Amino acid sequence: MEDQLYVSYVNYLTHGVLPQRLPSTKSNFVSAASKFSLDPELGSLMRNGKQVLKTSELDVVWRQLHSHSGTRKMWKRVNDRFYFRGGERWVREKTRSCVACAHKNNSIWPAHISPLRPIKCTPKPFWRIHLDLCGPFPKSKDGNAYVGIAVCGFLKYVEAKGNFIFINIIYIIIIILTSK
Numbered sequence: 001m002e003d004q005l006y007v008s009y010v011n012y013l014t015h016g017v018l019p020q021r022l023p024s025t026k027s028n029f030v031s032a033a034s035k036f037s038l039d040p041e042l043g044s045l046m047r048n049g050k051q052v053l054k055t056s057e058l059d060v061v062w063r064q065l066h067s068h069s070g071t072r073k074m075w076k077r078v079n080d081r082f083y084f085r086g087g088e089r090w091v092r093e094k095t096r097s098c099v100a101c102a103h104k105n106n107s108i109w110p111a112h113i114s115p116l117r118p119i120k121c122t123p124k125p126f127w128r129i130h131l132d133l134c135g136p137f138p139k140s141k142d143g144n145a146y147v148g149i150a151v152c153g154f155l156k157y158v159e160a161k162g163n164f165i166f167i168n169i170i171y172i173i174i175i176i177l178t179s180k
């Protein structure tokens, strides 16, 4: 609820004073105000036993209650404690703009979390060859869907070929050449 409207309701319920600028008609305002009550201890506006949220309080509430647990749980947490008209939409929009929430469903595969361990490499061309397969790609005329990749660990020289046998031949040649 807008802070100004909140103050208007508090003033009306405490002193019976109507705001100078009514948001709509007098009867509408009085009827709306009758749905709220004042908590004498907190001094805050209440509705259905819940504290009414002011616009200026939203950021604090978000910081205190948000735990990247998704829209539904966050809205339940807000709604259990506070009266907030339009709150569900607010929670949905805030959750959408939260980076951590956005990445929640594509969290990193646990194996990737372990620290990287450098592989020992003798500074010699073709001493170590890294082989991998890329794909599947749309099938070629020859029916290949994968591309074999060979990378020299030292030179970073790359060979790529659709026919993986080709890569294996290169690999065997390299082994023969380097084992001399």
Ligand SMILES: [Zn+2]
Binding pocket: 066, 067, 068, 069, 095, 098, 099, 100, 101, 102
């Ligand atoms: Zn989040």
